[in-house]
Amino acid sequence: MNQSLRFLIVILPILVLGFFAKVLLVDDDIKFTNFESKSFPLFELKDLNGDPVNARSLDGIKIVNVWASWCITCLVEHPFLTKLAEENIQIIGLNYKDSDFKANGWLQRHGNPYLFSIYDPRGDLAFDLGVTGAPESYLLVNNQVVGHIQGEMNLAKWETIFLPLINKAKQGSL
Amino acid sequence: MTKRYPILCFIFLLSTPVFNQMVYEFEDTMQEKRFYSLISEIRCPKCTSGSIASSDVPVSRDLKNKVYELVIDGSTDTEIKQYVSERFGSFSNYRPALEGLNYFLWFGPFIFLALILAIFFIKRRV
Numbered sequence A: 001m002n003q004s005l006r007f008l009i010v011i012l013p014i015l016v017l018g019f020f021a022k023v024l025l026v027d028d029d030i031k032f033t034n035f036e037s038k039s040f041p042l043f044e045l046k047d048l049n050g051d052p053v054n055a056r057s058l059d060g061i062k063i064v065n066v067w068a069s070w071c072i073t074c075l076v077e078h079p080f081l082t083k084l085a086e087e088n089i090q091i092i093g094l095n096y097k098d099s100d101f102k103a104n105g106w107l108q109r110h111g112n113p114y115l116f117s118i119y120d121p122r123g124d125l126a127f128d129l130g131v132t133g134a135p136e137s138y139l140l141v142n143n144q145v146v147g148h149i150q151g152e153m154n155l156a157k158w159e160t161i162f163l164p165l166i167n168k169a170k171q172g173s174l
Numbered sequence B: 001m002t003k004r005y006p007i008l009c010f011i012f013l014l015s016t017p018v019f020n021q022m023v024y025e026f027e028d029t030m031q032e033k034r035f036y037s038l039i040s041e042i043r044c045p046k047c048t049s050g051s052i053a054s055s056d057v058p059v060s061r062d063l064k065n066k067v068y069e070l071v072i073d074g075s076t077d078t079e080i081k082q083y084v085s086e087r088f089g090s091f092s093n094y095r096p097a098l099e100g101l102n103y104f105l106w107f108g109p110f111i112f113l114a115l116i117l118a119i120f121f122i123k124r125r126v
Helices: A002-025 A072-086 A100-110 A124-129 A155-171 B005-014 B016-020 B029-039 B058-073 B077-088 B102-125
Strands: A061-067 A091-096 A117-120 A136-141 A144-150
Touching: A061 A072, A061 A155, A072 A091, A072 A155, A091 A124, A100 A117, A117 A124, A124 B077, A136 A155, A144 A155, B029 B058, B029 B077, B058 B077
Parallel strands: A061 A091, A091 A117
Antiparallel strands: A061 A136, A136 A144
16 A cells, blocks of 8 residues: 555556656647648638639638738748649648738749639638638538638648648548 | 827727627617627637637627627527527537536536546555
């Protein structure tokens, strides 16, 4: 009895300390891996050219990237998105709380990696999607939102969060 | 001092809260109570731990406005929480619903306590 109680007195605080050290000290970038999958919200919006967006254009495997011309981090992740687009990853922009004039100017200056950009000046679609700010990226498989990255998209996040999901989707096991 | 008084008033007029605060108006105090209790029970999606009531990031402001709209439209508390968690995940609810894995969350500590007490008394008797 005394032996096991002594053992517990030592081991319990160590476990508790270990738990809190992990939570507080280790920077978890992949906390969104257990994202609750949901269907892409219905919307009626135009793209940045003024043409209505066809919901069918979201079929297949698509990345939806939330961006705005006022968003500084969007500029940071822009080269990486451009690289993805060059590798034939299909990215759709969701232009968030922006003006079409400024947004189109931004794309002209920095290049356009998007198939097209949905123009959402009031952030209605973004709200229904659960966007908390720009930039943010969602992975869509046949109109189902299956993955989510908050903040800057980079190689590490791409490889740990989206790529495994894309591979699963391609094998048809998602 | 009396000379400076108008200047002081002018400076206070320029203070940002005067322009920034969104004022919510309600038809009755019941609605108002519900609104304030709801916004203190919905987690700010952008903060590590804080309700949307305590946060002024744009998405919390949008959320508060939406909750206000829904309260005025006559939605029930459950409907509003459902509406928010459909969009921002069940994480957004500060009081997790009693379902599925959450049973463990709600009753886990009591089970744990019972276990420890049981072990304690059994060991003691031996």
